[in-house]
Amino acid sequence: MINEAMYARGAESSKIREIFTYACERKAQIGADKVFDFSLGNPSIPAPEAVRSSIERSLAECAPEELHGYTPAPGLPAARKAVAASLNRRFGTSYSMGDIFMTVGAAASVSCALHALTSPGDEVIVVSPYFPEYKVWIESCGCTCVEAPAKLYTFRLSVGSIMEAITPRTAAIIVNSPNNPTGSVYSREVLQRLANCLNEVNRSREQPVFLISDEPYRELTYGAEVPWVPDIYKNTVVCYSYSKSLSLPGERVGWVLVPPACFENARAMAAIAGSARALGFVCAPALFQRVVADCVDEPCNVGAYNRNRLLLVNELGEMGYSVVEPEGAFYLWVRALESDAEAFCERAKRFELLPVPSDSFGVPGWVRVGYCVSYDTIVNSLPAWRALMDSYR
Amino acid sequence: MINEAMYARGAESSKIREIFTYACERKAQIGADKVFDFSLGNPSIPAPEAVRSSIERSLAECAPEELHGYTPAPGLPAARKAVAASLNRRFGTSYSMGDIFMTVGAAASVSCALHALTSPGDEVIVVSPYFPEYKVWIESCGCTCVEAPAKLYTFRLSVGSIMEAITPRTAAIIVNSPNNPTGSVYSREVLQRLANCLNEVNRSREQPVFLISDEPYRELTYGAEVPWVPDIYKNTVVCYSYSKSLSLPGERVGWVLVPPACFENARAMAAIAGSARALGFVCAPALFQRVVADCVDEPCNVGAYNRNRLLLVNELGEMGYSVVEPEGAFYLWVRALESDAEAFCERAKRFELLPVPSDSFGVPGWVRVGYCVSYDTIVNSLPAWRALMDSYR
Numbered sequence: 001m002i003n004e005a006m007y008a009r010g011a012e013s014s015k016i017r018e019i020f021t022y023a024c025e026r027k028a029q030i031g032a033d034k035v036f037d038f039s040l041g042n043p044s045i046p047a048p049e050a051v052r053s054s055i056e057r058s059l060a061e062c063a064p065e066e067l068h069g070y071t072p073a074p075g076l077p078a079a080r081k082a083v084a085a086s087l088n089r090r091f092g093t094s095y096s097m098g099d100i101f102m103t104v105g106a107a108a109s110v111s112c113a114l115h116a117l118t119s120p121g122d123e124v125i126v127v128s129p130y131f132p133e134y135k136v137w138i139e140s141c142g143c144t145c146v147e148a149p150a151k152l153y154t155f156r157l158s159v160g161s162i163m164e165a166i167t168p169r170t171a172a173i174i175v176n177s178p179n180n181p182t183g184s185v186y187s188r189e190v191l192q193r194l195a196n197c198l199n200e201v202n203r204s205r206e207q208p209v210f211l212i213s214d215e216p217y218r219e220l221t222y223g224a225e226v227p228w229v230p231d232i233y234k235n236t237v238v239c240y241s242y243s244k245s246l247s248l249p250g251e252r253v254g255w256v257l258v259p260p261a262c263f264e265n266a267r268a269m270a271a272i273a274g275s276a277r278a279l280g281f282v283c284a285p286a287l288f289q290r291v292v293a294d295c296v297d298e299p300c301n302v303g304a305y306n307r308n309r310l311l312l313v314n315e316l317g318e319m320g321y322s323v324v325e326p327e328g329a330f331y332l333w334v335r336a337l338e339s340d341a342e343a344f345c346e347r348a349k350r351f352e353l354l355p356v357p358s359d360s361f362g363v364p365g366w367v368r369v370g371y372c373v374s375y376d377t378i379v380n381s382l383p384a385w386r387a388l389m390d391s392y393r
Numbered sequence: 394m395i396n397e398a399m400y401a402r403g404a405e406s407s408k409i410r411e412i413f414t415y416a417c418e419r420k421a422q423i424g425a426d427k428v429f430d431f432s433l434g435n436p437s438i439p440a441p442e443a444v445r446s447s448i449e450r451s452l453a454e455c456a457p458e459e460l461h462g463y464t465p466a467p468g469l470p471a472a473r474k475a476v477a478a479s480l481n482r483r484f485g486t487s488y489s490m491g492d493i494f495m496t497v498g499a500a501a502s503v504s505c506a507l508h509a510l511t512s513p514g515d516e517v518i519v520v521s522p523y524f525p526e527y528k529v530w531i532e533s534c535g536c537t538c539v540e541a542p543a544k545l546y547t548f549r550l551s552v553g554s555i556m557e558a559i560t561p562r563t564a565a566i567i568v569n570s571p572n573n574p575t576g577s578v579y580s581r582e583v584l585q586r587l588a589n590c591l592n593e594v595n596r597s598r599e600q601p602v603f604l605i606s607d608e609p610y611r612e613l614t615y616g617a618e619v620p621w622v623p624d625i626y627k628n629t630v631v632c633y634s635y636s637k638s639l640s641l642p643g644e645r646v647g648w649v650l651v652p653p654a655c656f657e658n659a660r661a662m663a664a665i666a667g668s669a670r671a672l673g674f675v676c677a678p679a680l681f682q683r684v685v686a687d688c689v690d691e692p693c694n695v696g697a698y699n700r701n702r703l704l705l706v707n708e709l710g711e712m713g714y715s716v717v718e719p720e721g722a723f724y725l726w727v728r729a730l731e732s733d734a735e736a737f738c739e740r741a742k743r744f745e746l747l748p749v750p751s752d753s754f755g756v757p758g759w760v761r762v763g764y765c766v767s768y769d770t771i772v773n774s775l776p777a778w779r780a781l782m783d784s785y786r
Contacts, residue, residue, distance in 0.1 A: 001564055001600045002660050003668070006509050010667030017466065046457035059448060064439035068641045073410065104497055104645065104674070111673025116399050133670070140671040171394055207394045248461045250679025252497065252645075264395055271395050274403030277526070278533040280504025281497070285678045286643025 014132060015360040016040060019345075023354050030352075036381035038355045038369040041180065041330070043247040045301050045372075051246060054294035058287060067290075071283045073273060075102025075255070079289040083255055086296045091228040099259060101272050102284040102292075105252035106216045106241030111137045111279065113237050113256055114172070116271035117210045118143050122171035125162060129155070129333075129361035131180050131214075143171065147362050155182040155324050155333060159193045166201055172210040173198075177226060178217035181361050181368035182333040183326020185224040188232065195233035202235075208263050211236040216254070219245040219300040221328040222309065234261040237268065242292060244330075245300045253288040305330045308371040308378050315382050319389050330372040333358075336365050337392045347391065351384040407525060408753040409433060412738075416747050423745075429774035431748045431762040434573065434723070436640040438694045438765075444639060447687035451680060460683075464676045466666060468495025468648070472682040476648055479689045484621040492652060494665050495677040495685075498645035499609045499634030504530045504672065506630050506649055507565070509664035510603045511536050515564035518555060521755035522548070522726075524573050524607075528755075536564065540755050548575040548717050548726060552586045559594055565603040566591075570619060571610035574754050574761035575726040576719020578617040581625065588626035595628075601656050604629040609647070612638040612693040614721040615702060627654040630661065635685060637723075638693045646681040698723045701764040701771050708775050712782050723765040726751075729758050730785045740784065744777040 016039055023037035058067055074080065080097035087095050103109045110133075118124060120142025126134050128147040138145040148165040151158045162173060175194075177186040202208040213229040213236050230236040241254030258269045283289075312332050316323050322335035334355065336344035341357035341364060348355060348367075358366035371378060409432055416430035451460055467473065473490035480488050496502045503526075511517060513535025519527050521540040531538040541558040544551045555566060568587075570579035595601040606622040606629050623629040634647030651662045676682075705725050709716050715728035727748065729737035734750035734757060741748060741760075751759035764771060 001510070001512055001515070002657055002664050003509055003512050006664040006667035006671060007660055008667065009671050010663035010665065014670070021465075040463065042458075042462045044458055047461050051457065051461075052452055055448065055452060059445055064444065065435075065437055065640060068440050068444075068643050069435045070433065070642045072414075107673040107675045116396055116403075117394070119394055119396050122394070136671055137673060247458060249463045250461050250676060252675065252678050267395050267400055270403035271399040272403065274399035274401065275396070277407070278399060278402050278529055279672045280500040280530060280674075282500045282645065283643060285645050285681070287680075288678070 009136060016356050019354050019356055033380065035352050036354060036377060036384060038371065038373065041370055041372060042249055043244055043372050044374050045247050045304050047247040048295065048298045050295045050298050051291055054291045055287065058290050068286055071286050071289055073276065073283055075100065075284055076289045076293065078293040082293040082296045091231065095257065095259065099257055101256045101269065102289055103254045103256055104281050104284050105243060105254045106214065106239055107133065108281055109239035109241065109254050109256045110212065110214055112272050112275040113212050113239055114138060114141050115275035115279065116268060117237065118171040121169065123167060123169045124171060125165045125173040127157060127175065129181050129358055129363045131176060132360040134174055155184050157186045157190050157194065159190060159197055162194065163197050166209065170209055172212050174212045174214055176214045178221055178328025180217065180329055181331045182324050183329045183331050184324065185221060185226055185327040188225065188227040191227055191229060191232045198233060208235040212239060214239045216241040216244050217329040220302055220305060220330060222302065222306050224327040226328065230259040235263050237262065246295055246298060248288065251285060251288045253284050253292055305372065307375055311378050312369065312371055316385060319386055321389065330370060332369040332371055334367050334369055336367055337389065339365055341365055341367055348388055351388045353381060353384050353388060402529060409749050412747050412749055426773065428745050429747060429770060429777060431764065431766065434763055434765060435642055436637055436765050437767050438640050438697050440640040441688065441691045443688045443691050444684055447684045448680065451683050461679055464679050464682060466669065466676055468493065468677055469682045469686065471686040475686040475689045484624065488650065488652065492650055494649045494662065495682055496647045496649055497674050497677050498636060498647045499607060499632055500526065501674055502632035502634065502647050502649045503605065503607055505665050505668040506605050506632055507531060507534050508668035508672065509661060510630065511564040514562065516560060516562045517564060518558045518566040520550060520568065522574050522751055523755055524569060525753040527567055548577050550579045550583050550587065552583060552590055555587065556590050559602065563602055565605050567605045567607055569607045571614055571721025573610065573722055574724045575717050576722045576724050577717065578614060578619055578720040581618065581620040584620055584622060584625045591626060601628040605632060607632045609634040609637050610722040613695055613698060613723060615695065615699050617720040619721065623652040627652065628656050630655065639688060639691060641681065644678060644681045646677050646685055698765065701768055704771055705762065705764050709778060712779055714782065723763060725762040725764055727760050727762055729760055730782065732758055734758055734760055741781055744781045746774060746777050746781060
């Protein structure tokens with residue numbers, strides 16, 4: 001019998017992907033330069049040259065049967081050691097390769113972490129607005145997705161709203177900073193307050209509430225500090241991906257870190273390995289694990305995104321749009337010009353502007369503008385944004 | 394709370410992986426040439442030169458942000474078209490790219506197919522001995538794994554035992570030919586008898602029983618015909634991977650085919666897309682989707698495996714071992730010299746021979762010898778096999 005829940009997941013598809021598909025079709029109709037596709041988080045910055053060099057070196061130096069062979073399920077030791085060493089250099093930690101499990105990208109990281117740290121019937125808290133796939137993965141674990149709204153208008157983390165959402169069934173909280181979709185970066189101070197509250201809550205629980213810190217945008221910031229969350233709250237499992245920092249979203253490679261100080265870390269790590277096995281992940285792609293080992297400290301070219309960011313924030317602001325100035329990631333969160341964001345996006349389509357309405361992120365009335373596009377796309381889109389604003393006057 | 398089921402999956406690990414890990418350690422102790430590791434299905438034949446050329450061409454011709462970018466969830470059109478065209482050429486079918494969903498390897502193919510075609514509480518039949526991960530994936534769907542024994546000693550498909558295992562709760566049957574672990578290839582005649590029986594069973598059901606045909610070894614045969622299963626039974630979903638035919642097991646790329654004639658094919662395909670999404674597979678690795686598009690018809694160098702096969706079958710047979718002559722794949726199924734295969738494997742270890750005991754494949758008293766190793770490994774292992782036999786006299 002065809003599974004109804006899976007059918008629904010496939011048939012509904014994601015709103016983001018739906019708009020992306022429309023953008024591709026529309027570009028074919030009227031020309032790629034006439035359509036302003038702000039839907040997907042597909043980096044416009046090329047992968048660094050070091051990625052190509054790493055692939056070429058592997059092809060030259062490594063026998064193909066070794067290069068493309070199965071890796072151990074937790075990943076190539078060289079990749080895991082390189083990741084641990086890089087974290088240790090940057091955050092003064094003392095992780096070892098045993099604390100790192102290489103994954104098939106951030107989606108796999110979060111999916112495996114959720115399967116490992118929850119049981120059916122549990123609740124997992126997300127901060128709304130949130131990346132829509134969190135809800136899909138949480139529900140796939142048989143858990144309930146509980147939304148804790150961020151602060152209105154600033155979209156910073158609200159410790160109060162998280163505390164209100166906690167119940168005895170709360171297994172984990174997903175935090176995502178730099179944030180998709182708002183670009184907000186959680187400060188050390190607010191994370192410390194969250195940790196204090198969670199430590200207080202944990203006193204009356206047998207098992208602590210886990211923080212799942214989903215950090216694919218860690219390197220994409222414009223000056224703000226991105227604190228190392230396990231230093232602030234010890235029961236933090238970190239999920240990472242090279243999709244954004246190395247511009248490798250299609251290659252599917254990332255990791256999960258279970259820090260040694262985390263509650264029952266060895267059991268948690270075994271459960272992550274078990275989740276990967278149970279879901280059908282055998283190992284992270286082998287060639288790109290070597291790329292990670294070689295390129296783990298490659299700097300991310302945030303300059304290009306910053307140029308896009310400043311242009312959009314300034315120009316849209318001058319036109320009269322309400323925007324949340326992003327401190328990280330490559331999304332601009334813009335107030336829709338009517339209460340129904342879907343209707344606003346339909347009208348924006350008439351001007352060939354394709355942002356994503358906020359409803360699937362769990363809040364009404366806003367849109368996400370992915371500025372991981374070329375600078376020219378942004379420059380060329382400005383008259384359309386102006387015309388869209390004028391159409392509401 | 395750490396999930397007990399996932400913890401158990403991770404802590405038990407797979408027997409195959411456990412022996413492989415022991416082999417690595419032992420090789421480090423006494424030298425790689427002294428240890429005869431027959432545990433893993435990691436091809437010893439290098440990927441064809443065309444794979445390297447394809448990667449080099451992609452690196453040279455394709456902008457990195459396009460090359461490594463997200464692909465559509467069902468895969469790059471070029472890859473899906475190439476797969477459909479290859480199947481059409483080989484099997485006289487008329488599939489289109491819409492019938493193909495690119496996956497993160499065969500494990501993802503089977504896992505997604507199972508999630509799509511079953512609901513919790515259903516039963517899925519496997520033919521024992523069977524690839525142990527089937528049970529893990531079936532149970533991850535909340536289903537029961539029901540074993541239908543193959544015919545004793547020949548290990549061919551027993552239609553009778555499958556029919557006995559069918560109940561109103563049977564959602565699907567996994568068939569795997571060429572077979573891991575026995576090397577047996579299911580004939581057209583036996584598959585036709587199975588199809589006739591299933592068609593009969595389906596008359597009294599609202600929904601048909603699905604066949605999930607897991608075919609990573611399709612190209613690895615030594616003369617036997619591997620019939621195209623959807624031609625024989627229309628409700629067949631085919632799972633494939635390039636791990637064996639292109640020697641790319643670590644790169645994780647394969648596909649699921651839902652043929653147009655399959656029951657509710659559009660809904661089934663949507664459910665597969667939904668399963669991939671729900672489990673955390675975003676897309677198959679992008680660079681290797683291009684490799685598939687380029688290399689889909691590369692011939693598999695079965696000659697080398699055949700040489701290994703003939704040597705092992707002849708020599709072990711002459712020593713007095715009972716073996717099942719494999720018609721495909723790269724495993725030899727050998728009767729243990731005592732009823733307890735685990736004990737037999739422990740004794741084999743003393744001679745540095747590392748086959749896999751049959752218990753985790755669902756039958757007692759046999760071992761799997763993976764001959765996807767170098768010819769020299771087999772030649773050098775022969776005295777050890779002889780000494781092992783002598784130790785039982």
